[in-house]
Amino acid sequence: MIDFGYSLTPSSTIEIDDADMSLFDELCAVEPDAIKCMSCGSCAASCTAGVFTDLNLRKVLLGLQRGCEEDVLPQLKSCMLCGKCHIVCPRGINTRHLILSICKIYNI
Amino acid sequence: MKRNVLIIGGGPAGMEAARRIRDYGHTPILIEKESRLGGHLAKWHKLFPEGESTEELLTSLTADMEGINYFTDTNIVSINKLKNLYVAIFSNGISVQADAILFATGFSMFPAEKKEEYGYGIYNHVITNADLEHFFNTGKDPRIKEPKVIGFVHCVGSRDEKAGNRQCSKVCCATALKQACEMKELYPDATIYCFYMDLRMFGRKYEDLYLNAQRKYGILFVRGRVSEVSEDIDGRLVVKAEDTLVGKPIRITMDLLVLMAGMSPCVENPKIASMTGVHIGEDGFFMPRDLLYRSVESHSKGIFFAGAATGPKTIPETLNEARAAAMAIDHYFKQKA
């Protein structure tokens, strides 16, 4: 093969058609509230760890919904489970347990 | 003294106003351009927020039509002012003298084919909200074939300067969610996406509709306006948008795409306005005296508005405006007397 000095670039488009959503379905079975999120961002705004890292629960949830778990799951590692996101969530989602369940099901 | 009130438009606003005007002791004359009364409502299957039956609502609206003269399949040919009277000639040859006119002309559905990139009328599985209601009513639409992935595109021809409609059509968000839930009931295995810019769930119980759509029906939401639709070799639709909350483009292949065509000003507004001198706003809807206090009165004496003629409205808002307009007309007569 010839080296031209450049090569094809992977696409960043979220291709839901090809995404394997079985883990997400499993998550929803345990945490039906996972799809209640309306992406208001309250969780991310109040996040204790988010001050120091890129942890953003809204994005994590959305990423899972879109089958982009690899992109978002590492964020959860910095979570301190302080539960402020739970307190501020206008939809009353039990975010702390949701985080634990995500970790359990996606095995991060 | 009995007075004639000409009501243009036999949708919910016109019908409700006609009965109220009759109850005030005046003579309503209602004309409707289509062959049956009910307007867009008559083409709908169920209503948000709680799936109320359109049939029932129409039955209540038409239950008591005694003393109301109405003509269907009838258009206005001309309206002329004669001192304190308006003389109107209808397309069926009848002419009437009216002491007041109520414009209940409603709205026109935004022609979805104008959003060329969505391919309505070009791709086989792109339909509109109205088409879907027709499907709910009749169970027939060749474009709907056991869809596995369904998309709802909000704001089609709403909030769109290029499409000539800057305003929000107000009812589409709730309608989309209602229809999405109905589709999920028909096709429980289908994955359903709603592409929205803002979910404007402003009314009572609307937020519950949203919550239900999420929790009970598992409708998925993508915040982003659909940018283009194309057809793949299998005839399925490839839908492209940005998932703005992720900040990345998203591509989904679908079997059915429902365009939430918004409310455009009634296409006949300019014609009618030119006959009577009522004002039309830059958005194409009739302009009432003001938007707060005299929202059912026009700038011309004896001409009133009700319903979506002055902008997108929900059914209860429309009905209330019809009642308000009837009251305003009665008040107008009393003052004149």
Added chain:
Amino acid sequence: MGKLYEQLIRDYRIKEGLKACINCGTCTAICPAAEFYKYNPKNIVNIVQSQDDAQIEELLKGEQIWYCGECMSCVTRCPRRNAPGLVVMALRSLSIDLGYFVESEKGRQMLPLTRRMQSNILNYGYCVYPRTFLYKDHPEYGLTGKWVIENMEDVYERLGANLDGKGPGILRKIPDESLAELKAIFDETGATRRMEIIEEASKLKAKEMGIPYDEYERKAFEDTEKDHLNH
């Protein structure tokens, strides 16, 4: 309203291309650059719209604004009649004018790019010209391309071109008086000044980076060290 923003809105392309963005994402959805680069035209328009100088400065000194391919596909779809592509062009111009472009890897490409483009125009009257289109810089020209380059006069002549010839026709020699007019236009309208700004800023940057100027230009043209891709 910040100073940078003030400077920016003097550009006609901002006047034309930025009304009020509603963040709907129709532009990003079909943007060729957004698909492959860490790039989102919607965010850029939103930042300019925010009038926040700190963020605008970050844009001007960053990589993002250089990712756009100026295909203008975004213009077709915007429901608000914005043109994100034009906004990016205005940002690029400002970045060059302020000398900020050297702060980004993609911005530093301005040196080889401007040199090549301007010299082609001033010397030949064309933006792209076969005699300066080198196979080593363009291996994708392919084996046919290599053949064309190697047999340039014969190939062009056979096809009826007027390569370097007098009078009208393909690849004719553009008369000197016309080239002189182009030079006058360059001097009059700021193109010459642009080249100077780019040379000056690039020289300083090369010194700062501790590499010879030639090497600086070569690196800018060929090398990618940062991760620009949006995986």
Added chain:
Amino acid sequence: MIFQGKQKIWSDYQKEIPDDHWFYVRSCIRQGFFPGSEVAFLDICRNKLGKDFFETEHHTTCGGIAYHAEALPQETMMTIIARQFALMGEHGYKNYVCSCITSFGLYTEVLEDWRTFPDLEDKIREHLWKSCRRELTKPEYLAHASDIIYKFRNEIAAKAKHRLVNKFTGEPLRVVEHIGCHYSKMFPSKGVGGAEYPYVLAGMIDSWGGEVIDYPERRHCCGFGFRQYLVKANRGYSMSNTHKKFESMEPYKPDMIITNCPGCPYFMDRWQYVIAEQTGKTYGENGYGIPVFTYEEVAGLVLGYDPWDLGLQMHQVAVEPLLDKMGVKYNKKDKYKGSGGKILKIPEFPMNIKCC
């Protein structure tokens, strides 16, 4: 796909194109990569259709590529364009036609900008006067060269020697049309058929007997991206965009691609070669690529021009399989000859993509 729906849109975007007396300006890229196309275009217009197309040796680049690569400020580009317009006026023409899509887009945009911002137009007039002592005259009609061919597509069809039909099967050839982004994406009403379903090339294909293929990535950019191609470090972008289009059109098994932009056929042709050499993937039949043509080349083939006079030997992807399908006669030995039948060294052949 419902054809009538598209027809309705096409009827909404019809553009007025005068049928004679054009001031013709060339394209930098067209001249360099597809010289035969411009030759064929003028020959068709002047000699086959008998129209007046004037060219002056004093016209230059519009500066568009440099402008879109930020190598020129906006005012420089506008003044160069003003000079071109001035030349047109000086020669007594009102209809301006350009060979390049980038130019066409810029001309349209510049005229629009001057209309919106008259102060800008005044400023450019002044620049033009100061630097060139010329007076700006704005064209009455602006067209891209493909608009002209589109306008005369039926006349060309009437004179056709070959049609876009597979002579072995009698089926129409499956043709992908690719429109340059700057043709109508910025100003849909300035392009034939608008921005979403442009008809300028589809109309030619329809008239000449081919079948238009509509595939999901049809509307997308070839990936030129100006600086994204011109700077070597950025070319992955350019190539990836072409790759995306080919992946999308592949299932439709297109026989050929027609383009109306100078750069696109070059990129879509050469990136097929690079993709093949890098990944081993080819998109055509039997290890060939999908040949990519300019509309002038296709018009020339339809009218019976010799493929090697049209310059098809300058393509990297082999055109012969398509010529065979169309029934175009050609002499294999003449392909790589120089002027006057001079024997030239035959180019090397690539490893992964078949060539003749």
Added chain:
Amino acid sequence: MMRERFISGYDHFVLPFMVGMIFVLLWCIIGVIKIMVQLERKDRIKVYKSLVNPVIMGKNVRDWFGDCLFHVKLWRRNKVLGYMHSSIAFGWFMLIVIGHIETFLYIPERGGLFYYPIFFRYFMAVESTTLKGSLLFFLMDFFLLVVLSGIILAIIKRFRSKLMGMRRTTKLTLLDRVGLYSLWAIFPLRLIAEGFTAGVGGGSFLTVPVNWLFASILSKPENFTIAWWAYSIALGTFMIVLPYTRYMHIPAEFFLIPLKNAGIKVRRPRKGYALAELYSCPSCGVCLDACPMSVDKAGLKNTTVYYIRQVKRRNQPRALAIADKCLMCGKCSVLCPINISAIDLRLALRKQQPYNIEHDFSYLDKIPNEALTSAISVGGEKVLYYSGCMSSLTPMVSQSVQKVLTTAGIDFTLMDEQGTICCGRPLLLSGRTEEAKALIEKNEQIIKESGAPILLVSCAICYRIFKEDYDLNGVQVMHYTEYFEQLAAEGVIKLRKQEKLKYVYHDPCELGRGCGIYEAPRKALARVANLVPAAKERKESICCGGSLGSLTLTHEERGRITENSIRNLTANSPDRIVTACPLCMKTFSRQSEIKVVDFAQVIAENLVEKEKEE
């Protein structure tokens, strides 16, 4: 004087009793060995040492009597309930003791037989009455009467538990029922059996009249061994089922008490000390009413008694679910007659949960301490105030604390001015003990580096972990309630009292039950307003429902708990609810109609500023 009725000193009817007795003894011995083996080595050594420590042994004896026999705690809770339990326990104990005394007095050679003291009346005949004999007869009948009265109460309680101050009782398993009915049967049967033989074997005020009654019906009632069979069978049945019923707590608690007094803690969910606790649970159901989750009927199944039952049954999924649900408020433990460490038991199980979360707190190391607080660079004799992560949701709290400190003229620095690093308690409560260490260490570092002698904390949750799990080299950790009360008592701050206002104070779980701070906030609040009591308070206060302890309670379930807690607080119509934990405050505020304020806010509002004073 007495003599044996039968030379053999044996009758077949003792068999059921003997079988049961031997079975239960073996079971207990094996159980004790098992628990001891499962204990960690250092714990085991602790236990052995405690057994020779006279202080601890004294405590053991006191607890054995106080808890196992007299049920002192239940007395305190409800006299009738206390009487019921202690009458049965102590009465039965005394019957056994006196039975043995009799045997040893009259026929010491039979002392080695288990059954003899139990069935003494059957095997012995009275020859002549003595005062000592009559006294023993009287005592035996007296204690039988005591037990019987307890049994009657127990039967009543089964059907009308409210009379004993219990709203709910536990649902019995089948074996529990067998045990219960056999227990109920034992003493009436004993009365009947002894009644039959009272003519021969003697008796007192209870058995003799029964004998008269039987004698009037039967000619030779003393030969009616069937009653003795029944008595023995009841005893045997009870003992056979004992290990599988809640009555196992009777022997288990005797063993648990020395372990507890030796300072052993739960380490694993069902082994070692935990096992002793599991068997010591009497399923009395006190925790049912104690548990805040019991506001929902469905919540009852998540109380400690059912948790223990599920763990014993090895129903792992259910046990995990219950463990995750618990608010960890600790109320059941303090009310529990045997103080089962309900929180520790659940935490032990949570720790085993396979959540798979791989925390990575390495980013903490990269944050320079100086970037978080200026305290590091200033150092010295300052108060270091840690406002906690919650303070960003309840900014009023930290602002008020700072106002008080400023007014008091106290030199202080905010420890988490530029972002809080969580104290680690939430992780701990989720069973992530190891992970919590990273946060603890970072905070320890900052605190120590600041050189401040006092760490002031306004969050009850943080306070608890600082107290319990931080190693701070002698830095004094003070909750702001303690600190402000101290300042007020010393006159450093002056407060004005608003006589007309009625406040109620809510004891946050972590502060009250968790750290034992009940008085300081009350004393301080009494300086500014009139304190009215809540219906239940101090260690019986009801969790606000917002606790971080629970992992799975839904929003709605929490809402009902909060509602109940507010109802409890407002029993005496206060004007304000005052709490001393930002989480309680946040939780109450959402639902309370009465204004909810934080302790610091109340103090700050009622400060008499020095200039004004002058």
